Amino acid sequence: MKCKILISATALFFSLQTAKAQHKVDVCVYGGSSAGVIAAYTAQKAGRTVLLVEPGAYLGGLTTGGLGYTDIGNKYAIRGLSLEFYRQIGRHYGKFEQWVFEPHVADSLFQDYVKKGGFPVLYKHRLTTASTSNGAIKEIKLNAGGKTVTVSAKIFIDCTYEGDLMAKAGVSYTVGRESNDVYNETWNGVQLLDGHQFPDGVDPYKVPGDPNSGLLWGITPFPLAQKGSGDKKVQAYNYRICLTNDPNNMVPITQPDNYDPSRYELLARLFKAQPNRVTLSDYFIWSRMPNNKTDINNRNGFSTDMIGMNYDYAEADYETREKIIKQHEDYTKGLLYFCATDRRVPVPMQEEIKKWGYPKDEYVNNGHWSPQLYVREARRMKGAYIMTQANCTGEEVVTDGVGMAAYTMDSHNTQRLVIHKDGKDMVKNEGNVEVGGFPPYPVSYRALIPKEGECSNLLVPVCLSASHIAYGSIRMEPVFMALGQATAVAADLAIAKNIPVQKVDAAQVSSILARNPLADGRQGDILMDNATASIQKEGEWKTVKGSGSYGTDMLAAEKNAKAIFRPEIAKTGDYTVYLYYPRLKNNAAVTNVKVVSGKKEQLVPVKADDVKVVGQTSGEWVKLGTFNIEKGNEAYVEISAGSSGEGLVVADAVIFVPEKR
Structure with missing residues (x-):
């Protein structure tokens, strides 16, 4: 394409x-x-x-x-x-x-x-x-x-x-946020945890040690409420920033509208509080995209999240939202400019960010800046059924599912406030939750x-x-x-x-x-997952939950085991067959795979060093080849663990993709 x-x-x-x-x-x-x-x-x-x-x-x-x-x-x-x-x-x-x-x-x-x-x-x-x-x-x-x-x-x-x-x-x-007692949850409401947090001791006042001097920009005057209590505060928004380090495709980072370095005083104090953190990746999730670009996200105590500045957004009219959006844009562009120019920024970090700029070939009608603020959460319907923590963890399973979710229960920080600890006032972020598994x-x-x-x-x-x-x-x-x-x-x-x-x-x-998965009548894939399909097994396979599996679990063996995935093919034709390969530290150096179709039999050894898992996904599809498969259930894919016992051989999922849909 x-x-x-x-x-x-x-x-x-x-x-x-x-x-x-x-x-x-x-x-x-x-x-x-x-x-x-x-x-x-x-x-x-x-x-x-x-x-x-x-x-x-x-x-x-x-x-x-x-x-x-x-x-x-x-x-x-x-x-x-x-x-x-x-x-x-x-x-x-x-x-x-x-x-x-x-x-x-x-x-x-x-x-x-x-x-x-x-x-x-x-x-x-x-x-x-x-x-x-x-x-x-x-x-x-x-x-x-x-x-x-x-x-x-x-x-x-x-x-x-x-x-x-x-x-x-x-x-x-x-x-x-609801209080935890509304839906019998444990991770809702106020949560003062360690994720994306300030270390102890960072002073919150304009003049260190002097409450009368006022709070630094970005800190709210609210007291810390009881753990798990509810409020009307909203988790922070930010921009997912696309930059490039290609000099031929770069617009320099320059001073933005309404730049005010005092907004980043807390970041300067954070640099002092953690002197061993001196790189971009210590303060940003700097994910690399194709063609020398990025998707930059929030990291650490002070980053791209504009904490506490979005409470009015959900209910605001369009004009007020535009002002809030512009404030976030000014803040974020100012943060990049601050990191590139301010003398208080660690030298290694500053040298890194100077290599980056806005991409000429992105958002060409919007000043090379994303037109979409990351509105992580605004209004939430109170509908015919309310999904809760119990649904996420599997304690309660609905029977009328029409889609699936799989991500960690994730909330970014909701407020930045002052707490008193060990005889000192210090700044802390509140609201970050990351609970999965x-x-x-x-x-x-x-x-x-x-x-x-x-x-x-x-x-x-x-x-x-x-x-x-x-x-x-x-x-x-x-x-x-x-x-x-x-x-x-x-x-x-x-x-x-x-x-x-x-x-x-x-x-x-x-x-x-x-x-009709593609909405236009085209034939869908034939997916066989070990947890939902009938898999023929020989030897001692163990069921391993999570750990990079496709779906709920996967089969794993170290030696002397075979697993056969035999699909029911509704229409004769060419199918490209893929094996799901999970991201594991103890994968076998080679997974032995055999594809049998009619009288043809093809061995496809899958080498661990050849499988590169990209992004946040837990594994990767490995192409085994394209095969002409007859209607019925004669064709199959066999995954086997030999007698050596050198690492785990995994039998998780196989997919048959029709070449002509």
Whole structure:
């Protein structure tokens, strides 16, 4: 696939010039996030008339906005069009699938979905009102540069990060953190932990030791509340920063608007408090992307997170949000400039950052800066079912799952405050939680719909119904895309049967997603995972949970064992076969694999040194080859551990990908 840098402004101009005063469609998707594009495409492929409305000027949300180092958790959780998106990313870079990428590559793919779907997109159309009647949205009104545009639809899908349509429709929601006793959780509410934290002893006052001098910038005056107590505070936002060290593709880091070095005084004190931390990676998660670029994220006590400066964002009007967004942009650009120029920055760190600049070929219509603030959490619906910590850890398993999540329960810091410890006042961050170790789990269909009686024709796959800490696990871009697809399938069923979204059968949604994973009738992959498929085993295989497995667990043996993956092939044809290879320290030097198809038998030794796992994924698919496989169950893949006992041989998952779909 060739990737072109598409100019969103062109689409914007066309959209505004051809905007009608009134639109009437089957499905209106509000919010052009990654979930929004996938939802609109899915609904259109189901034969529905669709309108995608984006209040800003760009599509793809965080996926095109710099988050190229994908938060995934476990690949097993991602299916359908969401997985196909990362397969297309892979094809662009010459791989089967890839989860790290440049922003413009993602933008090109989303524009392709719009083109292939053939649905119109309205850019810079901002929601003003939602009119309801008899518990359903009848129409919404949009402000398009001063012009009022009206949209009526049978079903609406809110794919914004903020939940604006949900709120305008009068659906119940919450903002902030619940106390632990609300849903019998342990990781919700106030949490003063060690992650991304200041060391003890960093003075919080403008004049060290003098409370009367006032607090340094970025510290709030709130007292530390009881552990686990709830509040309306929101975890920090930031930008996922795309820079480059290619001199031929670089715009220098210069002094930004409203630069104020006093904002970074705490960082200067942090340098003094930890003199052995002197590199960029000590203060930023500096993830490398293809073609000499980055996806930079928050790290340590003071970094790209603008802690405590977003509390008003969720409920704010568009003008106030723009101010908050600009404050975050000024802060972040100022942070980069401070690190590049201030004499208090450690010399090794400063020498490193001077090699970087903004990429000329990214965000060409937005000053080479991401147009998407990382809105990690805003409103959360209080829907027909509320996902909680118990769902994440598997203590409670829903039976109406239409998608899966797999990431750690993750919350960034929520406030920066003063605590008194060992006779001294010092600055600390509060709110960071990172608790994982659980397998993929289902996300309830009821968490995507309002409570019965509130709104009968609205689906909410992004600001879904979840507690703060459960949302921290679910809120990942691949999951949003998968849930966007699920809501579009549900929308189609609701229209076909003329029923409220609350009456849609989740099992039917799940069945359609399994039968038609790419939304256009193409044949899906045949996946065989050891935990869910019938695997023929010989010898002593042990079941190992987690540790980089695909799904819940994997089979592991050191010697004298065989595992046979025998798929049921519905259609004769060429299939490319892949073996899942987990990221383990004690993998065998060579995994012996045999592929048998008809009378042909091929040995494919997989060498540990040849498998490179990229990004946050727990393992990698290794291509075994392309084979002509007859209909039926005669073909198989055999994984064996010899008699040497040199490391673990793993039998986890095998996938058969049809070459002609």
